[in-house]
Amino acid sequence: MKFTKMHGIGNDYVYVDCTRKELKNPAEISRFVSDRHYGIGSDGLILIKSSEVADFQMAMYNADGSQSEMCGNGIRCVAKYVYDYGLTEKEEIAIETLAGIKYLKLTIENGKVSKVRVNMGEPILEPEKIPVTADQNPVVMESIEVCGKEWKMTCVSMGNPHAIVFIDTPVKEFPLEEIGPYFENHERFPRRTNTEFVKVLDRQTMDMRVWERGSGETLACGTGTCATAVAGVLCGLCERKVLVHLLGGDLEIEWSEEDNCVYMTGSATTVFDGEIVLPNGME
Numbered sequence: 001m002k003f004t005k006m007h008g009i010g011n012d013y014v015y016v017d018c019t020r021k022e023l024k025n026p027a028e029i030s031r032f033v034s035d036r037h038y039g040i041g042s043d044g045l046i047l048i049k050s051s052e053v054a055d056f057q058m059a060m061y062n063a064d065g066s067q068s069e070m071c072g073n074g075i076r077c078v079a080k081y082v083y084d085y086g087l088t089e090k091e092e093i094a095i096e097t098l099a100g101i102k103y104l105k106l107t108i109e110n111g112k113v114s115k116v117r118v119n120m121g122e123p124i125l126e127p128e129k130i131p132v133t134a135d136q137n138p139v140v141m142e143s144i145e146v147c148g149k150e151w152k153m154t155c156v157s158m159g160n161p162h163a164i165v166f167i168d169t170p171v172k173e174f175p176l177e178e179i180g181p182y183f184e185n186h187e188r189f190p191r192r193t194n195t196e197f198v199k200v201l202d203r204q205t206m207d208m209r210v211w212e213r214g215s216g217e218t219l220a221c222g223t224g225t226c227a228t229a230v231a232g233v234l235c236g237l238c239e240r241k242v243l244v245h246l247l248g249g250d251l252e253i254e255w256s257e258e259d260n261c262v263y264m265t266g267s268a269t270t271v272f273d274g275e276i277v278l279p280n281g282m283e
Contacts (some may be wrong), residue, residue, distance in 0.1 A: 001016065001023070001029070001272070001275065001276055001278055002016070002237070002274070002275050003015060003016050003018070003033070003040070003273070003274055003275070003276065004016075004075055004081060004085075004223075004270060004271075004272070004274075005040060005270075005271040005272050005273075005274065006080065006081065006268065006269060006270050006271060007041065007073070007077070007219075007248070007268075007269050007271060008072075008073025008074065008076045008077050008220060008222065008248075008266060008267065008268050008269070009073060009219065009246060009250070009251065009266055009267060010088060010218070010219025010220050010228075010246070010247060010248020011043055011071075011073035011219055011220040011221060012041075012042045012043055012219075012271070013042050013043055013044050013045060013046045013071070013074050013077065014030075014033045014040050014042045014044075014045050014046070014263030015046050015047075015048060015050050015077060015242035016045070016046075016047050016048065017050045017081075017085070017087075018047045018048060019048060019056075019087065020050060021046060022049075022159075024282075025063075025270055025281070025282050026045060026059065027065035027066070027067070028060050028065065028281075028282050029045060029278060030044055030045035030060075030061035030062065030063065030065050031063065031064065031065045032278065032282065033045055033276065033277065034063035034215075034279075035060075035142070038128065039276075040274070040276060042063070043062070043063055043212070043215045044060060044061050044062045044068075044071075044074075044214075045059050045061040045219050046058060046061070046074045046077070046078065047060075047061075047073070048072045048074040048078055048081060048082065048087075049058040051095075051096040051149035052077050053089060053096055053201050054094040054095055054096040054100065054101045055090065055093040055094050055095065056078065056087070056088075056093070056094075056096070057077050057095065057096040057097075058071075058074065058075055058095050058096070058097050058224050059098075060074055060097075061110045061168065061217045062212070062213070062214030063192065063214065063215045063258060064214045064215070065214075066213075066214040067098070068098075068158035068160055068213070068214065069097065069098040069159045069160045069180070070098065070102075070158065070160050070223055071210075071221075071222060071223065071254040072095045072100035072118065072120060072221065072222015072223045072224075072225065072226060072264055073264065073266070073268075074099065074219050074222070075095055075102055075118060075222070076104070076116040076118060076222070076238065076264075076266060076268040077094055077268045077269075077271050079093060079095070079104045079106055079113060079116045079118075079128060079268065080106075080112075080116065080270065081270075083106055083108070083113050084113055084137040084270065084277040085258055087191070087259075090106075091105070091106045091190075092105050092110060093106070094103070097159065097175070098159070099121070099158070099159020099160065100121060100157065100159065102119060102120060102121065102155055103118070103119040104117065104118050104119070105117045105118075106243050108244075111193075111208050111217040113163060113268060114267065114268075115232070115265065115266065115268070116241055116265070116266065116268055117263060117264070117265045118222075118248055118263065118264045118265075119261050120158055120159075120222075120223070120226050120260075120261065120264050121158070121159070121261055121262065122228045122259075122260045122261055122262070123156050123157070123158060123226070123227065123255070123260075123262055124156070124157035124158070124159075125137070125138035125139075125155075125156060125157075125234075126138075126229070127245070129157060130155050130156070130157040130161045131161065131189070131191060132155045132161065132188055132189050133187075133188040133189075133190070133192075134155065134161050134188070134194070134272055135175050135280050137255075138154075138156075139153065139154060139229075140153075140154050141153075141154055141188070141235060142154070142155075142233060142235050143259075144186065144188060146182045146183055146186060147178070147179060147182050147222060148223070151165050152166070152235055152249065153165050154166075154231035154232070155193075155240055156198035156230045156231055156234075157225035158223040158224075158226045158262065159223065159240065160213075160223055160230075161189060161191060161192070161193040161194060161213070161224065162191045162193065162194045162195070162196060162224050162227035162231075163183055163189070163194070163195045163196070164195075164198060164228050164231035164232075165183075165195065165196065165197050165198065166198050166200060166231075166232075166235065166237065167197055167198065168197070168199070169200055171194075171197055171198070171199050171207045171208060171209045173208075174209060176197060176209055176211055176217055177216075177217065179197075179211075180195055180211025180216070181211070181216075181230060182187060183195040183211065184211060184212070184213050184219045184267070185198065187283075189232060192213045192214070194210060194211065194212050194213045194221060194224050194230075195210070195211045196208055196209070196210050196221070196224045196225075196227065196228045196231075197209050197210075197211075198228050198231075198232070200232065200237045200238060200256055201239070201269065203237070203238050203239050203242075204238065204239055204241070204242055204243060204246045205223045205242065205243050205244075205245070206228065206229075206232065206238065206243075206245065206247055207244075207245045208224070208225065208228055208244050209246070209247065210224045210246070218248075218252070219246065219247040219248030219249075220246040220248040221246075221249065222251065222264055222266070225246065225264065226249045226253055226262045226264055226267060228244060228253075229242050229253035229254075229262065230255055230262060233255055237283065238258055239270070239272055240246070240254060240255045240256070240257060241254040241255075242254075249266070249267065250266070251264055251266045252264070252265040252266070252267075253267070
């Protein structure tokens, strides 16, 4: 299987061009290639496919083999892939995802994509659509008990579920590996959840760490950063345009008052191309 390893501010995936040939067992392949000791090493697998309703289609699988609706960092890399590898000459493209069609604007430098601005669509705030079991609509600073402690969560979907928790301590000191799994698998999240732990630095700047559903801690999460910006506005903690610092780098997020859509701008990086022999039965 030929592949390309790419990352969006450290959120790394294995990308495969499936516009001509499908993979039969993407969930199994994702578990195999994601292994950082025996595989390629990644947060998951992203397939680039043809689409009847957009320029391309993106199918995303987490490191545990589960399929996710959307990946903000991943979709920027899909845009870079299709332009850099000559699948399109367009500088504005549409990509079909399980969370709907997303529209992207590419910044080209020296013939390659260096940065991508993505219209991530309108945030989903209705509890049953996120989904989350909650008393409020929208779910803003609602109490939830995790690990014997009461937390305040704000819930947003950007096509996939997010629970945002604002904390007072520096995010680097937060015990994410201890707390994250309990949020992810809490009974109030019917499809599990991604969880962002966020320290507000000022009204234009935040620090964030993320526990991703199906992958654990990752260096960045595009949909989570968008959800965090929306949550910050809902909680009165930030402006509609913010810079979010993640372990892997920075993302610029704007929740537009004009169209209610969230716009994410960030880099996309190619690490290397390769070919891997898949175990029997995975081809």
